[in-house]
Amino acid sequence: MQDAPHALLVIDVQNDFCPGGALAVAEGDVIVPGINALMADFAVVVLTQDWHPATHSSFASRHPGAAPFSETRMPYGPQTLWPDHCIQNSTGADFHPGLTAGRADMILRKGVNPAIDSYSAFFENDRQTATGLDGYLRSRGITAVTLVGLATDYCVAYSALDAARLGFAVTVRGDLCRAIDLNGSLSAALVQMQEAGVTLA
Ligand code: VGL
Ligand code: ZN
Secondary structure, rough: OOOOOEEEEEEEOHHHOOOOOOOOOOOOOOOOHHHEEEEEEEOEEEEEEEEOOOOOOHHHHOOOOOOOOEEEEEOOOEEEEEEOOEEEEHHHHHHHOOOOOOHHEEEEOOOOOOOOOOOOOOOOOOOOOOOOHHHHHHHHHOOOOEEEEEHHHHHHHHHHHHEEEEEEEEEEEEEEEEEOOOHHHHHHHHHHHHHHHOOOO
């Protein structure tokens, strides 16, 4: 068991991010057994779930003529346009069937607002709209978080950077994450996390 005030954040281990899914991450499913085993070491386990309405503005399908993986501008800044994924109540939005989801103390759903994407588990992509996770962790006495899951360079990195900014001690277990790696996004995310004081283990 880790020191008591330490939470495991399991980011978006969902069917659509695993092989065969709508936004598949290479080897996204390979990390599942390792994540299940790691849960035993933590007093608090939080699972996150990307949970989009079918009309979500991060979907290329909502932008006539735009290709998936192209970039657009939103009022809150640049936004990558994705294939439709993790639609609320769809099989693609379900956790990977091998994940021990029953172990979770809390399940946080994000990306629900059709107008704003939310990579981070703490703030939507406007960097201002809070999800409530910060308050949950603080009220449970958590001061350190370890992150695993999908994808290293998007939801894991954004969550890790926000956690560091909020004052948590942050570790990312790179061996239990997998990346999308779009136009150098993985190396950029690794540099940003290093600069923010995130421990990459
Ligand atoms: C994610 C792109 C779009 C992720 C979610 O979980 O990393 N990436 N939505
Ligand atoms: Zn998404």
